[in-house]
Amino acid sequence: MPELQPRHLQRRYDVVVVGGGPAGLAAALGAREQGAEGVLIVDRESEPGGILQQCIHHGFGLHHFKEELTGPAYAERYLGQVLEHDVDILTDAYVLDVDPSRRVGLLSSRHGRTEVDAGAVVLAMGARERTRQAIRIPGTRPAGIMTAGFAQKLVNMAGYLPGRRVAILGSGDIGLIMARRLVLEGAEVVGVFELMPHANGLTRNVVQCLHDFGIPLHLSTTVVHIHGDERIEKVTVAPVDESFTPRMDQAWDVDCDTLLVSIGLIPDNELARTLGVRLDPVTTGPVVTSSMETSRDGVFACGNTVHIHDLVDWVSQESQLAGGAAGGYATGRHRRADNVRLLPGSNVRSCIPHTITTEREHTIFLRVTKSLAPCTLRLGEVYERPLRYVVPGEMVTLKVRPRFLQGFHGGNLRVDVVAREEAAA
Amino acid sequence: MRFDVVIVGAGIVGCAIARELTRYRLDVALIERECEVGLGTSKANSGIIHGGHRAADGTAKGATEYRGNLLWDELAHDLPFGFQRIGDLTVAFDDDDERHLSELLDQGRRRGVTGLELWDSERLRREEPNLSHDIRSALHAPTSGVVNPYEACFALAESAVRNGLTLLLEHTVVGIERGESGFTVRTDRGSLEARFVINAAGVHGDAVARLVGAEEAGLRFRKGEEYLLDKRLVGFVTRVVFPCPSPTSKGILVIPTYDGTLMVGPTATPSDADDVTTTAQGAQAVFEGARRLVPGISEEDCIAEFAGVRAVAADEDFAIHSTAVPGFVNVIGIQSPGLTAAPAIALDVVELLRSEGLSLELDDAFIPGIDAPILFAQLEPEEQARVVRGDPRFGRIACRCEIVTEGEVLHAIERGARTMDGIKFRTRAGMGRCQGGFCAWRCMRLLADTLDIDISEVTKRGGRSWIATPRLEVEHA
Numbered sequence: 050m051p052e053l054q055p056r057h058l059q060r061r062y063d064v065v066v067v068g069g070g071p072a073g074l075a076a077a078l079g080a081r082e083q084g085a086e087g088v089l090i091v092d093r094e095s096e097p098g099g100i101l102q103q104c105i106h107h108g109f110g111l112h113h114f115k116e117e118l119t120g121p122a123y124a125e126r127y128l129g130q131v132l133e134h135d136v137d138i139l140t141d142a143y144v145l146d147v148d149p150s151r152r153v154g155l156l157s158s159r160h161g162r163t164e165v166d167a168g169a170v171v172l173a174m175g176a177r178e179r180t181r182q183a184i185r186i187p188g189t190r191p192a193g194i195m196t197a198g199f200a201q202k203l204v205n206m207a208g209y210l211p212g213r214r215v216a217i218l219g220s221g222d223i224g225l226i227m228a229r230r231l232v233l234e235g236a237e238v239v240g241v242f243e244l245m246p247h248a249n250g251l252t253r254n255v256v257q258c259l260h261d262f263g264i265p266l267h268l269s270t271t272v273v274h275i276h277g278d279e280r281i282e283k284v285t286v287a288p289v290d291e292s293f294t295p296r297m298d299q300a301w302d303v304d305c306d307t308l309l310v311s312i313g314l315i316p317d318n319e320l321a322r323t324l325g326v327r328l329d330p331v332t333t334g335p336v337v338t339s340s341m342e343t344s345r346d347g348v349f350a351c352g353n354t355v356h357i358h359d360l361v362d363w364v365s366q367e368s369q370l371a372g373g374a375a376g377g378y379a380t381g382r383h384r385r386a387d388n389v390r391l392l393p394g395s396n397v398r399s400c401i402p403h404t405i406t407t408e409r410e411h412t413i414f415l416r417v418t419k420s421l422a423p424c425t426l427r428l429g430e431v432y433e434r435p436l437r438y439v440v441p442g443e444m445v446t447l448k449v450r451p452r453f454l455q456g457f458h459g460g461n462l463r464v465d466v467v468a469r470e471e472a473a474a
Numbered sequence: 475m476r477f478d479v480v481i482v483g484a485g486i487v488g489c490a491i492a493r494e495l496t497r498y499r500l501d502v503a504l505i506e507r508e509c510e511v512g513l514g515t516s517k518a519n520s521g522i523i524h525g526g527h528r529a530a531d532g533t534a535k536g537a538t539e540y541r542g543n544l545l546w547d548e549l550a551h552d553l554p555f556g557f558q559r560i561g562d563l564t565v566a567f568d569d570d571d572e573r574h575l576s577e578l579l580d581q582g583r584r585r586g587v588t589g590l591e592l593w594d595s596e597r598l599r600r601e602e603p604n605l606s607h608d609i610r611s612a613l614h615a616p617t618s619g620v621v622n623p624y625e626a627c628f629a630l631a632e633s634a635v636r637n638g639l640t641l642l643l644e645h646t647v648v649g650i651e652r653g654e655s656g657f658t659v660r661t662d663r664g665s666l667e668a669r670f671v672i673n674a675a676g677v678h679g680d681a682v683a684r685l686v687g688a689e690e691a692g693l694r695f696r697k698g699e700e701y702l703l704d705k706r707l708v709g710f711v712t713r714v715v716f717p718c719p720s721p722t723s724k725g726i727l728v729i730p731t732y733d734g735t736l737m738v739g740p741t742a743t744p745s746d747a748d749d750v751t752t753t754a755q756g757a758q759a760v761f762e763g764a765r766r767l768v769p770g771i772s773e774e775d776c777i778a779e780f781a782g783v784r785a786v787a788a789d790e791d792f793a794i795h796s797t798a799v800p801g802f803v804n805v806i807g808i809q810s811p812g813l814t815a816a817p818a819i820a821l822d823v824v825e826l827l828r829s830e831g832l833s834l835e836l837d838d839a840f841i842p843g844i845d846a847p848i849l850f851a852q853l854e855p856e857e858q859a860r861v862v863r864g865d866p867r868f869g870r871i872a873c874r875c876e877i878v879t880e881g882e883v884l885h886a887i888e889r890g891a892r893t894m895d896g897i898k899f900r901t902r903a904g905m906g907r908c909q910g911g912f913c914a915w916r917c918m919r920l921l922a923d924t925l926d927i928d929i930s931e932v933t934k935r936g937g938r939s940w941i942a943t944p945r946l947e948v949e950h951a
Contacts, residue, residue, distance in 0.1 A: 093871060141870060143871040154855065156858070156869055156871065156879075157869050157870075158867070159869070161859050161862040161866075162855055163859070177908045177911055180908065181909075182776065182778045183777075185752075185757055185773070185779060187751065187752050187754050187756075188751050189750060191939060192933065192938075192940060193941070195914075199910075199911055199914060202915055207929065209930060209944060209945065210942065210943050211941075211942060211943075212943060213943065234946070235945070273754075279934075280938045280940060319875070
């Protein structure tokens with residue numbers, strides 16, 4: 050009988066999954082499907098599902114379930130499957146450390162400070178939001194400045210408003226979603242201010258959350274000063290030039306009692322760091338193989354703790370793979386080492402996984418640095434494919450089949466996304 | 475109620491004086507306008523206990539710096555707050571700087587400061603390999619230390635309250651009248667009678683003196699911006715590093731805080747009394763100054779910034795004296811090294827009151843210590859297991875960046891935290907990389923539940939610093 054709060058922890062699990070969000074749930078499922086016997090998910094909240102639980106808007110699952118679900122509904126479907134697969138889920142618990150022999154140090158109010166051994170570990174801690182401090186906005190430090198995700202929790206989980214008159218810095222997806230939510234809840238959203246010349250979130254969110262609600266989006270504009278002693282009273286905003294320097298002569302003040310910050314997510318990798326896992330300086334998440342294994346034997350990673358995804362569907366897919374590989378590892382089936390290293394080239398910011406093989410099919414995820422349309426995606430000299438457009442706010446996914454790489458016998462493979470004319474030249 | 479002594483202002487100076495006075499059989503009140511003690515200048519400074527050799531001879535600063543420094547050992551023994559003598563280095567880039575170092579060395583030796591030593595570049599390289607290679611030599615002061623100044627304020631106030639202090643938070647003094655037998659101190663929430671009044675009101679020191687017609691110190695204000703760096707740089711520099719000073723400031727320093735994280739700053743720019751803004755220019759000046767000392771420091775590593783305001787007397791010195799109004803004592807203009815000097819200032823003020831006719835009789839019931847808070851993250855695993863068995867609230871993480879448990883947050887509330895900042899500065903919850911993104915909601919709920927208030931009444935720092943507001947009432951047709 051599966052337990053959503055196991056009374057007794059086993060001394061050893063084949064796979065311990067750190068985090069019970071979409072990545073952790075899919076990884077646990079993957080592990081069980083690949084033969085792992087005991088699988089334990091450890092989650093710090095009192096309910097699994099991670100950030101999905103506060104994402105009450107719809108738009109989840111279009112790829113995976115071929116229908117549009119809310120965040121909690123998406124989580125519920127996975128949770129149901131996970132429980133059917135006999136996975137132990139320990140909530141209100143925290144993984145304090147993992148040592149090189151994969152002994153996992155746990156803290157929970159139910160089981161106290163304890164340890165379990167793991168055949169394999171999957172890191173699925175998700176991401177945290179970048180804060181105001183990450184970009185050092187001058188001015189005072191009053192109440193009322195918060196990340197969009199925190200505001201989402203206040204509104205959707207607790208039933209409070211973060212304020213009545215809201216400015217939003219950054220056009221990340223959570224900020225866009227919250228702009229709409231706050232208007233629906235009766236607050237006024239005075240504008241979204243984005244430093245870059247393009248929106249950071251998905252185009253569909255810009256349209257459905259801002260345009261449809263008449264919320265102004267100010268591109269190439271940023272907050273240059275915060276005013277207010279106890280609670281924020283206004284912000285000064287200014288357009289920026291090509292080198293992102295604010296043009297103070299064109300600055301203006303915007304009255305608000307709240308500033309939401311939606312300037313991106315960063316992989317939550319404290320645990321990966323303490324484990325000494327090799328990290329990618331660009332994504333700041335672990336370097337991973339095609340099996341989503343990190344540089345530490347038997348330690349796998351997936352979801353936003355590796356790189357930031359736009360869609361939960363891709364998180365699930367990647368994590369099921371990671372969990373499967375972890376299950377295989379724990380039960381003694383090691384995958385053959387990868388023989389291709391993917392190197393981000395022209396207009397490619399990051400490329401996950403970092404290595405693949407020429408023998409199996411892989412999905413690779415790219416982030417570009419600038420918008421291009423139309424353009425061509427190239428894998429070294431071996432393969433190319435036309436793309437209608439690329440934008441930094443949307444991840445590019447590419448299924449790489451073995452036949453694409455015929456005649457390539459391993460080594461470095463540069464990944465470029467170039468303008469169509471250039472490609473033709 | 476009638477008090478022997480009323481202290482206005484619960485910064486480090488007011489708290490130190492209050493605790494010193496509770497050693498005696500006296501009725502003492504400490505009045506603070508903020509909702510927590512120590513959240514003004516005391517919170518927003520560099521947290522350095524200066525070695526004792528720095529402030530000039532012949533000044534009140536010079537007279538209290540080293541005495542104060544020596545008293546911190548006893549305070550840290552009695553009270554639980556972070557304090558460690560990590561030493562400091564004043565570094566020289568050229569001949570002028572080296573002359574300054576030898577003057578500092580002479581001054582320190584005259585004063586009896588122990589352990590001062592000039593280090594050549596080779597020694598410096600060995601001890602602090604990440605310092606700039608342009609540095610020729612340095613003066614090492616092992617007596618110097620770092621303290622968490624807000625923790626020291628909390629601990630001093632808690633100890634004083636335990637020994638009978640009346641602590642009035644969120645009380646603003648609006649008038650002080652000298653009558654036949656003493657003072658009437660009027661606040662926005664009622665009046666107190668007092669034989670003696672001590673003005674430790676920090677940046678408001680002149681304004682408080684004015685209320686009763688006592689001498690003012692001609693206070694001007696100088697803002698200091700400080701920038702905290704990511705844990706990545708823990709251990710990068712292990713001693714406080716000073717450049718040679720300018721006439722108005724000690725310059726931009728690199729400070730390994732008590733918690734190990736590096737802090738860089740402060741600036742020193744003229745400002746208003748309540749100007750705690752950080753600025754782009756300030757950040758630039760701080761990082762340029764810091765990189766001159768430690769080239770490996772970058773703006774990218776900044777995780778938080780803050781600013782504090784120094785109250786600077788016209789003659790730049792501390793103004794600690796009786797005034798023309800008998801029984802009204804000024805303790806104002808306390809800028810650097812005020813934190814260092816605070817315990818010595820407290821002793822001096824007690825002597826001042828004695829000479830003014832306050833009879834001081836030691837109270838045998840005085841208890842110097844208070845219970846140390848449990849710092850869960852610093853315990854060994856076996857010890858952690860024991861703590862959670864005793865109280866399952868320690869089995870729930872509130873702040874994941876700093877590993878602070880709900881048990882610690884609840885203890886902080888039991889010991890007087892009333893706001894999110896009060897929790898943050900007592901437990902470190904919210905001080906880490908995510909800056910409260912994860913723990914803020916948990917802490918808000920714990921505050922609301924424990925104090926039996928609504929979430930919308932939880933504040934960051936009292937007053938109008940609310941965090942959440944009720945949903946709008948929608949009228950349905």
